[in-house]
Amino acid sequence: MNILLIQPRSGFQLRGITFPVCRDLMMSATFLKKNGYDVLVWDRCISPDVPDRRFAADAAILFLAQSSSVKDAAAVSDRLRAKGVRVIWADMVAVIGADLPDALAHCDYILTGEYCFTARALLRAISDGTDAADVPGIAYTENGKTVFTQKRPLPDLAQLYPIDWSLIDVHKCFRRFQSCSRMLYLNASVGCPFDCGFCSTPFCYGKRRKRPISHVIQEIDTLVREYGMDGINFSDELLLFTADELAQLKACRESLGRRFVWGGETRPQILTPELLRQMYDAGCRWLLFGLETGSETMRAHICKQYDPAQIRAVTDACTKLGIAVFGSFIIGFPNETKEDLRFTVRFAQSLDLDAYLFNYFVMIAHTPLYEQVKRDRGYRFRSIMEFDDVVNTDSLDTNFSAVPDKALATVKAYFDFLTITSKKKTAGQHTAGSQFVKKAINTAVEYLRCTPSTAFIGLYSIFRRGFGVVFYLLACPKVRREYGLHKKRP
Secondary structure: OEEEEEEOOOOOOOOOOOOOOOHHHHHHHHHHHHOOOEEEEEEOOOOOOOOOOOOOOOEEEEEOOOHHHHHHHHHHHHHHHHOOOEEEEEOHHHHHOOOOOOHHHOOOEEEOOOHHHHHHHHHHHHHHOOOHHHOOOEEEEEOOEEEEOOOOOOOOHHHOOOOOHHHOOHHHHOEEEOOEEEEEEEOOEEOOOOOOOOOOHHHHHOOOEEOOHHHHHHHHHHHHHHHOOOEEEEOOOOOOOOHHHHHHHHHHHHHOOOOOEEEEEEOHHHOOHHHHHHHHHOOEEEEEEEEEOOOHHHHHHOOOOOOHHHHHHHHHHHHHHOOEEEEEEEEOOOOOOHHHHHHHHHHHHOOOOOEEEEEEOOOOOOOHHHHHHHHHHOOOOOOOOHHHHHOOOOOOOOOOOOOOHHHHHHHHHHHHHHHHOOOOOOOOOOOHHHHHHHHHHHHHHHHHOOOHHHHHHHHHHHHHHHHHHHHHHHHOHHHHHHOOOOOOOO
């Protein structure tokens, strides 16, 4: 069978802005190829045209990794189905929206279990003409009703293979980040051991499972030697290497002439000074900490407890080593009060971060907070198409908190301004502020290369965000005083 694997276009996100070629797509493409299928990868974030129009697909699997890709996925799926191609949806957005009435209106099946193994079993059933009801981990429509088959057990990721990067044009997927000019997203694990109230990872991926470190190192070696990769942003939900794994990663880096550095998202409370030193020696140069809130009440509400003093200690230790630290915060949680927001502001101001990434809370189906708000307020998603419009952390579509919209917008603008104007240098690199300015410029250049309509909308979105920062800081002095937003960064 010929299998077309597609990453839908994510709104107006372009190469270098979005995650180029999601990990589940590449893992699945490699796995299916190793199992005898002819595969072709089509990343619509890079090109709207199929890489090879001579490729006659028998089935297509679309990986909806981002909410803003739903509309493009639906449009592409409808065209493929009209040509007689079996269409399958997979990845996080498809999984959390599988029970919505229109989810299966644009595809034949949704993979609700492990994508690689479930895809192989489903494709065999399609090829053999056997009943899909016997395939664990899928959803489909029968007699106008959505049918969910039995859950597929989580497999050992050692059963997979190192990713075959020859399936795509790797050079088109590189992006600039920090000191890297050819950074790529990889992953060393899947899933997360924690159960944050706002996160759908446990529902979609289950508990954390590691890929063999030998697979990871083999991929790094190939990408550095053959493609010139100089940076890795691990897209793990929780990045954590053991001392032995870090030693192997360090040896790999040494053998490649230290030609790459890396970073990713992790929890500061699981890091020790010794582990941080080993990470730095192995090439770690940036870390993202999902801190979310400075309010103890809200931390309990979202099931993410930590000691603020410990966070400050780990952040300071990273800075001394030369590891840049980005702090991610969420404002506008359900039932968040003005006092909760003040705690978050004061906590963020107490940290010497390279970047303050403030995002609005967005509702995600099948999370504890979603179930709570659905029960208490009657809020619910009625269409998977809603994901495309409302799940945007840069836009306050619905305010679930007790804090006025203006206050949330002003707080976000203040910390965006701190990040843009930051003069902090980590390990002698460019300032964090200059990095974000460069990113904005590169983004604008990418938009200018597009069609006039796309360029206009893209440039307008950049202008609107920049204008919002200036507007709220100048137009809302009372809000700034109320929340202590007049203070300088530490």
